[in-house]
Amino acid sequence: MKRIFEVALGILAAIGGFVDIGDIVFNTAAGATFGYGLLWVVVLGVGGIITYSEMCGRVAAVSKQPVFDAVRERLGLGTGLVALVAAQIVNLMTLAAEVGGIALVLQLLSGLPYRALILLGVLALAVVIWVLPFGWIERVFGYVGLCLLVFAVAAIKLHPDWGEVAKGFVPHVSTESPLVYGYFAVGLLGAAMTPYEVYFYSSGAVEEGWTPKDLGINKANAIIGYGLGGFLSFALMITAGALFLPLGIEPELLGTVALGAEIPLGQIGLILALVGTLFAVGGAAIDTCFSGAYNLAQFLGWEWGKYRGGAGAPRFTITWLVLLALGFCIVMTGIDPIMLTEYSVIFSVVALPFTYIPILLTANDKSHMGRYANGRVANTLGIFYLLVILAVSLSAIPLMLLTNMGQG
Amino acid sequence: MSTSGELDLAYGVLDHQLVDSEGRRCGKVDEIELEGKAGAELRVTALLVGPGAWRGRLSGPFAWFAGRLFARKVIRVPWDVVESVEAAVHLGKTASELGLGRDDDRWRKRIARVPGS
Amino acid sequence: MEEANREGPRLVTRLSELLDRQVVTESGRSLGRAFDVRGRWSGNGVRVTALVVGRRGFLERLGIGSSRGERRRHHKTWKHDTVPWEAVLRLQDGRIVIRDGTECE
Numbered sequence: 001m002k003r004i005f006e007v008a009l010g011i012l013a014a015i016g017g018f019v020d021i022g023d024i025v026f027n028t029a030a031g032a033t034f035g036y037g038l039l040w041v042v043v044l045g046v047g048g049i050i051t052y053s054e055m056c057g058r059v060a061a062v063s064k065q066p067v068f069d070a071v072r073e074r075l076g077l078g079t080g081l082v083a084l085v086a087a088q089i090v091n092l093m094t095l096a097a098e099v100g101g102i103a104l105v106l107q108l109l110s111g112l113p114y115r116a117l118i119l120l121g122v123l124a125l126a127v128v129i130w131v132l133p134f135g136w137i138e139r140v141f142g143y144v145g146l147c148l149l150v151f152a153v154a155a156i157k158l159h160p161d162w163g164e165v166a167k168g169f170v171p172h173v174s175t176e177s178p179l180v181y182g183y184f185a186v187g188l189l190g191a192a193m194t195p196y197e198v199y200f201y202s203s204g205a206v207e208e209g210w211t212p213k214d215l216g217i218n219k220a221n222a223i224i225g226y227g228l229g230g231f232l233s234f235a236l237m238i239t240a241g242a243l244f245l246p247l248g249i250e251p252e253l254l255g256t257v258a259l260g261a262e263i264p265l266g267q268i269g270l271i272l273a274l275v276g277t278l279f280a281v282g283g284a285a286i287d288t289c290f291s292g293a294y295n296l297a298q299f300l301g302w303e304w305g306k307y308r309g310g311a312g313a314p315r316f317t318i319t320w321l322v323l324l325a326l327g328f329c330i331v332m333t334g335i336d337p338i339m340l341t342e343y344s345v346i347f348s349v350v351a352l353p354f355t356y357i358p359i360l361l362t363a364n365d366k367s368h369m370g371r372y373a374n375g376r377v378a379n380t381l382g383i384f385y386l387l388v389i390l391a392v393s394l395s396a397i398p399l400m401l402l403t404n405m406g407q408g
Numbered sequence: 409m410s411t412s413g414e415l416d417l418a419y420g421v422l423d424h425q426l427v428d429s430e431g432r433r434c435g436k437v438d439e440i441e442l443e444g445k446a447g448a449e450l451r452v453t454a455l456l457v458g459p460g461a462w463r464g465r466l467s468g469p470f471a472w473f474a475g476r477l478f479a480r481k482v483i484r485v486p487w488d489v490v491e492s493v494e495a496a497v498h499l500g501k502t503a504s505e506l507g508l509g510r511d512d513d514r515w516r517k518r519i520a521r522v523p524g525s
Numbered sequence: 526m527e528e529a530n531r532e533g534p535r536l537v538t539r540l541s542e543l544l545d546r547q548v549v550t551e552s553g554r555s556l557g558r559a560f561d562v563r564g565r566w567s568g569n570g571v572r573v574t575a576l577v578v579g580r581r582g583f584l585e586r587l588g589i590g591s592s593r594g595e596r597r598r599h600h601k602t603w604k605h606d607t608v609p610w611e612a613v614l615r616l617q618d619g620r621i622v623i624r625d626g627t628e629c630e
Contacts, residue, residue, distance in 0.1 A: 063495035065425075071422045077465050080423070129525055280413065300459075301425055301436035303512055310522065314515035367420070368495045411566050416577065417540055442562075442573065447613045450573040452564060456539070461527035471555040482612045488569055 003054065008222050013142030014225020018049075019232045020284030021101040022094070022191035022345040025338055027233045028260070029406065030184040031240025034161070036168030039234060041185045043169060045192025046230035048388065050222050051381040052193070052356055053201045055363045057218035060205035063368040067202045067355060070362040072372035073353070080230025083354035084299050090351050091196055091292045093344035095323060096330035098285035099125075104254045105278045115332060116161045122328045125285055129320065134207045134306040141283025147276030150261045150269055151235035157264035158242040165238060182404040186396050190349035192233065193389070196284075198355060199291040203298075207307050212372060236260070252338060289327070293319035300397065334354060342405055349396040352389045360386060411492060417452070425496040426457065426485070426508065434512075435501035438462035441484070455485040455497070457508060483507050547577050547620045548608060550627065556608065559621060563607060575607040576621065 030038045059065055065073075068087075072080045082135035102121040107114050128137065174181040201222075210218065239260040244251055251257050254277065262270035290306070297316045304316040311317075331337065360382045363374045374382065415421065417440055426435045438461035444450030459478030466474055483506070491500040503509040540562060548556045561577035612627040 063409045065495050069425055069495075077423060077438075077462055078467065078470065081466070081470055130522075297433075298425075301433060303433045303509065310524070311516050311520040314519050317519055318515060411569075413566060414574070415564045415571055417564055417571075417573075418544055420538060441537065442540060442543075443535060443537045444573070445535060446615050447611055449608060452571040452573070453537070464539070487571065513546045520530065 004024060009139065010217055010221050011225040011228070012146065014221045014363060015228045015232070016142035016145030016148075016280065017138065017287070018229020019145065019148055019224055019236075019279050019280045020094075020191075020194065020287075021098050021193055021337070021341050022187075022252070022348075023233055024101075024236060024257055024280075024289060024319045025341045026184065026191040026345060027185040028240040028244075029259045030188055031237035032244035032249060032251055033184065033406070035166045035241035035245050036238060037095050037172070037174055038181070038184055038188055039165070039168035039237060040171045041188045042192060042230055042233045042237065044171075044388070046226060046233070047381070048189070048193045048385040049197060050226050051145040051378070051385050052198050052359055053226060054219060054222040055378060055382060056202035056359045057205045057210070057222060058215060058372055059359065059369065060202040060211035060216060061214050062212055062370070062372045063362070065202075065362060065368070066206055066293045066294060066298050067199050067359060070358040071354070072299050074358040074361045083351075083358075084295060086351040086354060087195060087199070087295055088292055090344060090348045091199075091288055091295070092323060092326060092330070093340060093347065094194065094196060095285060095288040095292065095327040096335075097337050097341040097344050098281050098288060099327045100335070100340060101254065101281040101287060102278065103331065104337060105274050105281065108255050108258065109274055109278070118328065118331050121282075122324060125282065125289070126324055128323070129286055129306075129324075130310065134204070137286055137306075138204065138283075141246065141279050141286065144279035145168055145276055145283055147241055147272045148280055149233050149235070150265065150272035150276060151239050152231065154261045154264045154273075155235045155238040155242065158239060160238050165241075166210050179399060180403045180406055182395065183399040183406045185347055185394040186392050186399055187345050187406070188233075189388070189392055190327040190345040190352075190396070192230070193276055193349075193352060195346070195348050195352055195355045196288045198359065199294055200287040202359075203290070203294040203305075207305055209307075215372070230355040248259040254338070285327075289320050289324050293317075324327070339405075346396050346400050349389075350393045351388070353393055356382075356386055356389055357362050415493060420431060421455075421497060424493075426455070426499060427496045428499050428501065428503040428508065429491075430502055432491070432503050432509065434499075434506075434508035435483070436462075437497055439465065452487050454487055455490070457483045457485060542616075543576070543621065546616070548576060548623060549620050550623055551614065551625045556623075557606070559608075573610050575609050576613070578606045578608050 027042070056067055059070065068084065071083050075083055099118065099121060103114055103117040106117040106121060110117070205218065240251065243263060245259050249256065258270055258273040258277065261273035293316050294304055296319050297313070302315045303313040305313055363369060363378065366373045415462040422440055423431060424437050426437060428434050435457040437455045438458060439455055439456035440448050440452060443453045443455040451514050458481045459474065460482035463474045463478065464469065485499065485506055485508070489499050489501050489506065491498045499506065504513070543559055543562055546559050548559050557578045557580040559576040560579055562573055563575040563577055564571040578614045608623055608627060612623045614622045614624055
């Protein structure tokens, strides 16, 4: 019974932890531009993150190898270093975007000046990371992030044309403006499969001391947790499609996104949307901050992990502090967090193959994985998604330039 | 299994994580030292750890950057100390005994002063 | 490691000095590159027994198409292109020169 309860709590945290600022921005923008027409892309993306999270969680549980351990081992020093640099740049951009998102939401909630709230947000994050144990961080932010379910209620209240919604789940390509459609499709895939999610997921599995006994939890978290997390994405897109598309609003501000809950549900909807966003984005800020430190430490062989305590893994601790400070500096320049989000998502797509290829190889290595190595299903899905990712990563930058970031 | 049979050095040892006798992560196998003769006996004598060990493996701009950024330090871990080779390479002595993880040790004292660490 | 040969003095070298080197016979036939060095545990140490040679390059480095891990576990009689270390004559001009008539096992 206790076990089931634990599993359920893990799943809840995974649902709440699925959405970050990239998902919020791209799902809402896609809904406001193409209605429900891109829902199927979210399904595709969620399938990808499930496939690779399950794989890297399994590797972490069996051979105790997190992602960048595998990157260095499989790609070697030179290519691995390219992967590391690319990952760290994208990760820092994502971290900065999340920090900016926190400040934007705090501003909507309090009305205080933006830059002061950046400082407040970063200090709050630092204290939370320093003081709370790993499991708590993940849970607290995951659970409160579930407030975003308010968008599911909003979506229903807005009475979308469910027939049209259903059609959106059928893969198709818009003929109206295929390039912009393509750009949003790439963005949605990138947002669903953000690389930091697998860095964090696999390192988190080591943090929590997973063993092959926990492979059930791994499957449940990845499949059910991220699967249901995808529902939050659907809700955001359907809300935007039902509300913003007919009005011709392009939601370029987080406040506009929250309107999607306020208009059908009133003040309570607005507050739930903002609190949910704050914790979803705050949790993602912590995840990205840790991910950057995990990656560097794992590549260079340093001791790492929140479970070692601040002094138990000194260079890891310093790295996340430095990354948080860098994120702070980037946002303080006044760069628009929403634009930063778009760039970070598109660039993350380009860097994704570097992350996914080593995971796939390690999960297939029977000398480390034994009978837990990839089976036929995991390999079929893994290779399918690798091909998708390769195609998408090659087209990401051209699409971004051709469409002027989705402006058409 | 781990101390018998065959072993592919690049695939199975190079770039793997080092873990000391107390379970502490203490560097990567940045390079492997071999001693012997061409065509005659050639034995693995040590694992080399540190920027001075991996720098030589890089080329192009990375090699240049590494040359500027890092010291030439190399720590030699005699192969006799290797207990087993799995996903990580497990060592039979502590990192401090082997001179590994010195930078972590240096920072540890400073961080330990902050409450809550 | 330049010009090192079996009559010469004992040499101390690094693994990366052998990796990615072209493997050629005395008469100049190329067998591809050494993408790994195979050793065998003997006593407490590891003795180099062979060079793992191939033409697929990067894929080999990644472990694709060689299924080395699998072979070790299942003791299949699966074979890879290897050149026994005894056949190595010298390291010359950045290439590994092996005895004529050595075929890949």
